[in-house]
Amino acid sequence: MKTKEKIKQQLDENPIMLYMKGTPKEPKCGFSSKAAMALNSTEIDYAYVNILEAPLLAMGLKEYADFPTFPQLYIKGELIGGSDIILAMLESGELVPMLEGAKI
Amino acid sequence: MMEEAVIIERVKSSYPKAVVEAAGEDCNFQLFIIADAFDGQSLLQRQKDVLGLFKDELSNGSLHALSVTAKTPAEQEKAIQASNVHISLDEITV
Numbered sequence: 001m002k003t004k005e006k007i008k009q010q011l012d013e014n015p016i017m018l019y020m021k022g023t024p025k026e027p028k029c030g031f032s033s034k035a036a037m038a039l040n041s042t043e044i045d046y047a048y049v050n051i052l053e054a055p056l057l058a059m060g061l062k063e064y065a066d067f068p069t070f071p072q073l074y075i076k077g078e079l080i081g082g083s084d085i086i087l088a089m090l091e092s093g094e095l096v097p098m099l100e101g102a103k104i
Numbered sequence: 105m106m107e108e109a110v111i112i113e114r115v116k117s118s119y120p121k122a123v124v125e126a127a128g129e130d131c132n133f134q135l136f137i138i139a140d141a142f143d144g145q146s147l148l149q150r151q152k153d154v155l156g157l158f159k160d161e162l163s164n165g166s167l168h169a170l171s172v173t174a175k176t177p178a179e180q181e182k183a184i185q186a187s188n189v190h191i192s193l194d195e196i197t198v
Binding site: 029030031062066067068069070079080081082083084085088 | 147148151152155156158159162163168169170171172173
């Protein structure tokens with residue numbers, strides 16, 4: 001299966017998906033850690049992929065999203081953004097309704 | 105690791121009238137940019153444009169990650185009022 005198809009499949013199966021460096025419990029980068037903590041604070045379940053263990057997927061995602069860094073949050077298959085945007089949306093109150101609207 | 109001055113210079117070449125500040129290094133390197141050019145742009149589009157300036161360095165690893173705060177002068181003014189802390193535009197500190 002080509003990387004692009006794998007990405008589409010993962011996004012179809014997971015309406016809330018965080019591609020990050022490390023895992024929520026052991027983030028490997030400050031930005032991924034902030035993004036995971038922000039999502040954790042909403043207490044809404046989300047899927048995650050540690051892109052450090054999936055370099056091909058990471059390269060594919062940068063192209064797919066035309067966004068060169070991680071973390072990357074997708075809600076219902078749409079790129080929302082990285083940690084800056086996740087934190088800004090959490091603060092402005094936009095994040096939770098979006099997550100609520102997407103959760104399984 | 106990419107020099108801070110080089111990063112700021114590259115941003116300024118694309119946003120000549122912008123206020124550009126940088127702080128931190130490696131995994132929490134932050135850029136603060138205030139430019140009229142962001143007017144009418146979504147947060148995501150602003151990020152894509154700014155991060156796009158560093159596409160090669162971000163992919164070859166010479167720039168690990170980059171946090172970008174991109175505001176218009178009006179948004180910055182509003183943020184200052186909201187935080188009622190008076191920081192003049194050129195003394196932005198993290």
